[in-house]
Every structure is written in structure tokens, then in C-alpha cells.
Amino acid sequence: MPELPSLVIVGAGGLGRGVAALVEALNSPSPSWNLTGFVDDDASLRDQSVMGYPVHGGVEWLSQRENLFFSIAIGDGDARQQIAGQLSQSLIQPACLLHPSTSPHRTSEIKSGTIARKGVATAVDCRIGPHTVVNMNCTIGHDSTLEAFVTLHPGVHISGSVHLGTGVTVGSGSVVLPNTRIGSQATIGAGAVVTEDLPPDCTAVGRPAHPQ
The missing domain is CATH 2.160.10.10 (Hexapeptide repeat proteins)
Structure with missing residues (x-):
């Protein structure tokens, strides 16, 4: 069985937890992602566990990784844009996460x-x-x-x-x-x-x- 791509969620708040649940839905019954945990710049979350997944550190920690996918699960679009810019020069890639109930038509582009x-x-x-x-x-x-x-x-x-x-x-x-x-x-x-x-x-x- 091929190794699953590893994924880190940026933001461990309400939307981040919702995205973790989305990934769990994508992984059932056939796994698609290896969700390794979260990153969050809230220092009080460091070395904590959210929904059973570790909080590795802040965005800076993520920017130093390689061969990972990430998803920016923050509700504020300006904050997402800032983080995406911060990560744009790193050796990781943004993931596209669509809940299994979402089925875009082949003529659409996401x-x-x-x-x-x-x-x-x-x-x-x-x-x-x-x-x-x-x-x-x-x-x-x-x-x-x-x-x-x-x-x-x-x-x-x-x-x-x-x-x-x-x-x-x-x-x-x-x-x-x-x-x-x-x-x-x-x-x-x-x-x-x-x-x-x-x-x-x-x-x-x-x-x-x-x-x-």
C-alpha cells in the first residue's frame, strides 16, 4: 500500500477542528491522508493535543518542514492570505480538501x-x-x-x-x-x-x- 500524504492543519480553533473532522470523513472507509496534527501561533496550545492530534508549534515550525501538505483552517481571509504568503517559499504544498458530500462537476475548477x-x-x-x-x-x-x-x-x-x-x-x-x-x-x-x-x-x- 502506498504511503499516505502527510497533512498539517494551520489553526486549531473551531474551523481547524471542523477541518480535522472533514479529513476523518475523507479517510473513511479508505484512508486518503495522514493527518499529523495542527500548528497554531497561540503559545498556550504548544505541546497540547486537540481532538487527539498534537499541536506541533506555530506557522514558523511548519515553514521549516518538507514533503508535507497543509490546509489553512482560519476563518479570516486576510489572515489566510498572510499565512499563505509566509509559506509560499517553503517546501510544502497546499491541500484541496472537499468533504465527501461535495461533488464538483467536471466543468468546474477548484x-x-x-x-x-x-x-x-x-x-x-x-x-x-x-x-x-x-x-x-x-x-x-x-x-x-x-x-x-x-x-x-x-x-x-x-x-x-x-x-x-x-x-x-x-x-x-x-x-x-x-x-x-x-x-x-x-x-x-x-x-x-x-x-x-x-x-x-x-x-x-x-x-x-x-x-x-
């Missing part, structure tokens, strides 16, 4: 570093950029693009032909209607309904959503 949790549904011709986090029970419509470091919180519904710029965050239970563009680094509040294009770097709330 880049490395993406996390898609339980209950995610994608339509045809989707494009999902690197280090994007798609949380539980989200849907992504046909011909939609999510650029790098996008975060969809649980229960978000992205309609067809939507474009989310780099680092966009969409709050839980929000809906983005078809043919809508949201600029980079924008934040959409929980429960919002986005009916028209939104500019970069804004925070939009309401039904319909308007920049504050």
Missing part, C-alpha cells in the same frame, strides 16, 4: 488550498480560487467565480454568474442574486440579500444589501 465542508453544492462551470473556505450547507450557482481567499460562512447561497473578488467575506445565511459582482475585500453581513453590484472594501448589510 484551486489548491480550498476547503469545502459538509453539504456544499456546486453547479457547472464554477471557478473557486486558492485558499477559499466554503462552509457547511453553502450552494454555488453555475458560471460563478470566487477569487482567492474568499470566505463563505454557513448557509450562503451564491446564484449563477456571480463574481466575488479576492478576500470577499459573505456572512451566514446570505443570498447573492444572479449576475452580481462584489469587489475585493468586501464584507456582506449575515442574512443579507445582495441584489446589485457592490464596490471593493465595503461592508454591506440588509435586504437588499447596501454599503454602510
Whole structure:
């Protein structure tokens, strides 16, 4: 039997533990990954155990390793971007982790570093950029693009032909209607309904959503 690729999760908080559960689902019944543990810059977690997996150290520890895969399980897109940059020159690779319940169509493209949790549904011709986090029970419509470091919180519904710029965050239970563009680094509040294009770097709330 070939040796399983080794994986380290960056971040031992709630999302990190959820990603560990995702990996356990991927490993049942046929193992796919050797989950060796977590790294976290919280010094109080050093040499501790989370879900039975060790916390090896901080991100610096990971940057000195070789022949590993990593997954940045941190909900903040800016933090993921910073860590991805820190690890970009190291001899390790980002993993793409899709829960077994997620079955992207062959016409879709999902880049490395993406996390898609339980209950995610994608339509045809989707494009999902690197280090994007798609949380539980989200849907992504046909011909939609999510650029790098996008975060969809649980229960978000992205309609067809939507474009989310780099680092966009969409709050839980929000809906983005078809043919809508949201600029980079924008934040959409929980429960919002986005009916028209939104500019970069804004925070939009309401039904319909308007920049504050």
C-alpha cells in the first residue's frame, strides 16, 4: 500500500477542528491522508493535543518542514492570505480538501488550498480560487467565480454568474442574486440579500444589501 500524504492543519480553533473532522470523513472507509496534527501561533496550545492530534508549534515550525501538505483552517481571509504568503517559499504544498458530500462537476475548477465542508453544492462551470473556505450547507450557482481567499460562512447561497473578488467575506445565511459582482475585500453581513453590484472594501448589510 502506498504511503499516505502527510497533512498539517494551520489553526486549531473551531474551523481547524471542523477541518480535522472533514479529513476523518475523507479517510473513511479508505484512508486518503495522514493527518499529523495542527500548528497554531497561540503559545498556550504548544505541546497540547486537540481532538487527539498534537499541536506541533506555530506557522514558523511548519515553514521549516518538507514533503508535507497543509490546509489553512482560519476563518479570516486576510489572515489566510498572510499565512499563505509566509509559506509560499517553503517546501510544502497546499491541500484541496472537499468533504465527501461535495461533488464538483467536471466543468468546474477548484484551486489548491480550498476547503469545502459538509453539504456544499456546486453547479457547472464554477471557478473557486486558492485558499477559499466554503462552509457547511453553502450552494454555488453555475458560471460563478470566487477569487482567492474568499470566505463563505454557513448557509450562503451564491446564484449563477456571480463574481466575488479576492478576500470577499459573505456572512451566514446570505443570498447573492444572479449576475452580481462584489469587489475585493468586501464584507456582506449575515442574512443579507445582495441584489446589485457592490464596490471593493465595503461592508454591506440588509435586504437588499447596501454599503454602510
